[in-house]
Amino acid sequence: MKYLRIKGIDWYLEDDLLDDILNAIELTATDRRNYRTIQVNDNRCFLKSFKEKGLSGFFRRSINPRGKKEFLMGKRLLSFGINTPEPFGYGVSKQGSFIIQRYLNGKTFIDAFYESENKKGYTQQLAMLLKKMKDYKIRHNDLHLNNIIVDDNKLYLIDLHKMEIKRHFSISDEVSNISHSLAMVYHDLSEEEKETFFLTYGNPDIKKIVESTFMDMWKKWIERKKKRAFEGTSIVKKAKDVLYIKDSQWQREEVFKEVIKQDKKIALYRYSDHIRKYYKNKRRLKKAWEAYVVLSYMSLKATPEVFFIKLPGLIRPGFIAMEDLKGRGEELDRYLDRYYNQMDLKRRALFIETLSVFLKGLFKKYIFHKDFKACNIFIKEEGGFLLLDMEDIVFKIANEEDFIRMFIQLNTTIPKYIKHTDRMRFFLKIIEGTEVNKKRSLRRITKASSTMDIVYEGIDGLKFERFK
Structure with a gap:
């Protein structure tokens, strides 16, 4: 050299x-x-x-x-x-x-995987790479799927500075490599794809051990990413008192247009090319940015794009600058008030199916929302959904109490005339595959909803209704 x-x-x-x-x-x-x-x-x-x-x-x-x-x-x-x-x-x-x-002109494995129709092929490639690492006693120690690049249909390992080549390769080393690499996609694999992975890897018996480590590892990963949301990292960049996501067009115009909303918790202002959301409570600002950073690490576009966060000063509140969704769709309560009565049975069933697929996809990744009012679900005109109020996004396994609260919130923030059969269809699709007790939870949802006001934003303004 x-x-x-x-x-x-x-x-x-x-x-x-x-x-x-x-x-x-x-x-x-x-x-x-x-x-x-x-x-x-x-x-x-x-x-x-x-x-x-x-x-x-x-x-x-x-x-x-x-x-x-x-x-x-x-x-x-x-x-x-x-x-x-x-x-x-x-x-x-x-x-x-x-x-x-x-320089590799490729994509991260996570991006290539979700863009591909051949997910089974990618899981087999990943299994063969991990098997070869086992053969040479290599423990990577940071093997998430952004550290594997797909270039010309080949897999490349990157970020090697934590890697070890060991004299003896234990079951703990195997589980570390497999669990870190699979954590981001495992719940999106079919049972057949999971079986194919472990058969290709050559050790089907390790499957149960790997699965038992996921939750603890996931919690630690989430906490690490949240803790580093206010530092300069591979994804988060700093410019004085501004933080932004790498490669985002974070520099925005300063031309003020109008006040959208002001209350005790937040102030929402429209600028020429973005929205600014000011938080009176610093903790809620912190939670919103942490949630967005974690979703960015997961390569998930489940919320409006955030351009940057302006950190608060001693007396100056902080804010998040994000994309303006005006003219690009509307919240669920307004959408239903505008279109529900125009939908035939087939279109209603399709809408319920697509919304439930979106939400269940988030739940599989342990993403939940503490305030599932209809106004916090945005229907994009081009198709698809977004969650609003990022400060209420939490990362957890949703339990029966969470789902009951979710359905009460939705039940009482959509028009009263939404048919019982459609509400039931949505309920059954969401709880399918969970451990929620159908009869018990349905009884509690019905009882609580019947005693509460229905409040939602319709196409003609704020509406107040009751079931009885």
């Missing part, structure tokens, strides 16, 4: 062509993680920096900096015949370390 010292960084390079490139660019490891691409003749390279913080960072930088470790692990993987971006060199500075790799 060739050694060079360029602008305070010690470089260890395998490609002479990188000398001039590195001399021409300014590099610092001031962010926790930073990424950029550089052009080397006809090839694009990927340059990643790691900030080494605190006492642990000092020792790590001195003994085994992450850029160097990722370089060496990349070389080992390639020698095993496991795909990873080819490493060209690494650098070490007082602030952190760097890695230069071949």
Whole structure:
């Protein structure tokens, strides 16, 4: 390898062509993680920096900096015949370390998986990769599906700085690799696809052990992502007192248009190209941003797009800037008031089916909403649904009490004339496959709903009704 010292960084390079490139660019490891691409003749390279913080960072930088470790692990993987971006060199500075790799023009596994019609094929590929990792005693330690890239129908492992190649590979190591990689998609796999995965992996007996680890691992993962929602990460970027999601068009125009809503909890203002939601309670602002960040890590578009969050000051409230949905659909209560009586039986059944599929898809991923009023479900004109009021999104397994409360909220925020048969059809579809006691919960929902006012926003304004 060739050694060079360029602008305070010690470089260890395998490609002479990188000398001039590195001399021409300014590099610092001031962010926790930073990424950029550089052009080397006809090839694009990927340059990643790691900030080494605190006492642990000092020792790590001195003994085994992450850029160097990722370089060496990349070389080992390639020698095993496991795909990873080819490493060209690494650098070490007082602030952190760097890695230069071949650029992959692919997609993350999670994106490729959900865009594909051949999910079974992808699960088989993933199982074969994990089997090969087991054969070479490789434990990745951060093997979520954003750390596997699909390029030219091949799987590439990335983010290798936590990886270990072990002398002995235990059942705990196996479960770690499998559970981390499957956690984001497991509940979207059919039973046949699950069986195919474990048969291809070659150890069907490990299935029960893996499944038992998911919930605990999921809770820890959610808490980690929420905790880091206010830091600079691979997804969250900082600019002074503003946080935004990587690659989002976060810079917005400042032209004020109108006040949409003001009450004791929030203020909603329309600007020329976005909506600003101000929170009087800092905790609710924090919860809304945390929820959006977690959904972003999950690659789920279940809410309006958030452009950025402006952090609150000592006396200044914070706000979230998000997309303006005006003219692109309407909330469930208005939608039903406008269209329900025009729907024939077939169209009503289709609407109930699509709404229940959307909600059950979220429930499978342990995503729930504490305020399931009809005004918090948005029907997009182009098709599909969104959840509003992100501050009320929680990550949990919904139990019977949660579903009872959900149905009472929906029951009393949609028009009274919605037929009992359609309400029942929706109820049965939602609780299908859950442990909810149908008779007991239905009795409680009916009793509670009958004593409450029905309040919803219709096409002619706010409506008040009662079942009796």
